[in-house]
Amino acid sequence: MMMRRLPSLAGLEAFVAVARHGSVKSAAAELALSMPALSRRIQSLERHLGEALFDREHHAMRLTNSGERLISALNPALDALRDAVASAVGEKDELRLRLNVRPLFAQQRLFPRLPELRADHPHLHIDIDTSNHAEARLGEDHDAAIILAQDIDPALHAIRLDSDHILPIAARRYGDGPDRISVPEQLQRMTVLLHRDMPDTFRAWRRAIGMEWLEPHAIDYFDSGPLMLEAAAQGVGIAFMHGHHLSDARDDRLIRLFDFDVASRYSYWFVCRPRALKRPAVKIFHDWLAKAAI
Numbered sequence: 001m002m003m004r005r006l007p008s009l010a011g012l013e014a015f016v017a018v019a020r021h022g023s024v025k026s027a028a029a030e031l032a033l034s035m036p037a038l039s040r041r042i043q044s045l046e047r048h049l050g051e052a053l054f055d056r057e058h059h060a061m062r063l064t065n066s067g068e069r070l071i072s073a074l075n076p077a078l079d080a081l082r083d084a085v086a087s088a089v090g091e092k093d094e095l096r097l098r099l100n101v102r103p104l105f106a107q108q109r110l111f112p113r114l115p116e117l118r119a120d121h122p123h124l125h126i127d128i129d130t131s132n133h134a135e136a137r138l139g140e141d142h143d144a145a146i147i148l149a150q151d152i153d154p155a156l157h158a159i160r161l162d163s164d165h166i167l168p169i170a171a172r173r174y175g176d177g178p179d180r181i182s183v184p185e186q187l188q189r190m191t192v193l194l195h196r197d198m199p200d201t202f203r204a205w206r207r208a209i210g211m212e213w214l215e216p217h218a219i220d221y222f223d224s225g226p227l228m229l230e231a232a233a234q235g236v237g238i239a240f241m242h243g244h245h246l247s248d249a250r251d252d253r254l255i256r257l258f259d260f261d262v263a264s265r266y267s268y269w270f271v272c273r274p275r276a277l278k279r280p281a282v283k284i285f286h287d288w289l290a291k292a293a294i
Helices: 009-021 024-031 035-049 065-088 103-110 114-120 184-189 201-208 225-233 243-249 274-278 280-292
Strands: 054-056 061-063 096-101 125-129 144-149 157-160 165-171 191-195 218-222 238-242 254-256 267-272
Touching: 009 024, 009 035, 009 061, 009 065, 024 035, 061 065, 096 103, 096 280, 103 144, 103 225, 103 243, 114 280, 144 280, 157 274, 157 280, 165 201, 165 225, 165 243, 191 201, 191 225, 201 238, 218 225, 225 238, 225 243, 225 254, 238 243, 243 254, 267 274, 267 280, 274 280
Parallel strands: 096 125, 096 144, 191 218, 191 238
Antiparallel strands: 054 061, 144 267, 157 267, 165 238, 165 254
16 A cells, blocks of 8 residues: 655644744744745645645634644644654753743742742753743743633643732822722723733623723733833823732832722643653743742
């Protein structure tokens, strides 16, 4: 029986990149290809397999059922290939962790405790990355990540690091004087600030306090927690964030508005692929994080 010829590695590489980003433009930038060149690789792979791997939409590429099956089958094979390459070139098994972490978590909760970890494991090195889409890049650009999310892919190993409440955080001047905000209805003339990792925060808060009809003057989105807190301190808007974001900031310019206690569905999570725990650097950090109660 004749064995089926394998598709080109270039086509598979293009497929994995587009599946990870959900965008031809982003995948092409990562691979240093033009968008037409990358599209041709995907089309060639689809012709080879006789299956459509993506549903093409205006601004996104969504995996078909065939595409989902292929990416699920490729991930362990790609992991094995990376291990084989590392072994062949004699890659050192040094204690180096490539960690993706949200900037505010790193600033408020990780960095103050890292000296403890360094004291116990002086040979552990941590490369920090704060870019987005961490989950999709696990096993490639990152060994592990600390993300802010509601739900976690069940294929990943995860430990939940916290649970918290949603707070409206504002500049101190909104606590008293002529600019005082004393009732939620006043938010109708204010700008609400939301983090892109927590887009449902304000909606959940107003629903919990029985004011689903409440609409702010505007909503601005941020991808940086530290910048979001600074914007709130400067009076740019009212930031809807977690309670520890305010308490850990230790910023006298900021106050909490209102007394509503609204539980958040978002949490910080440590995530990695299960096989990554076999690497000493990942296991050391994982075990320390689980015990440190950061």
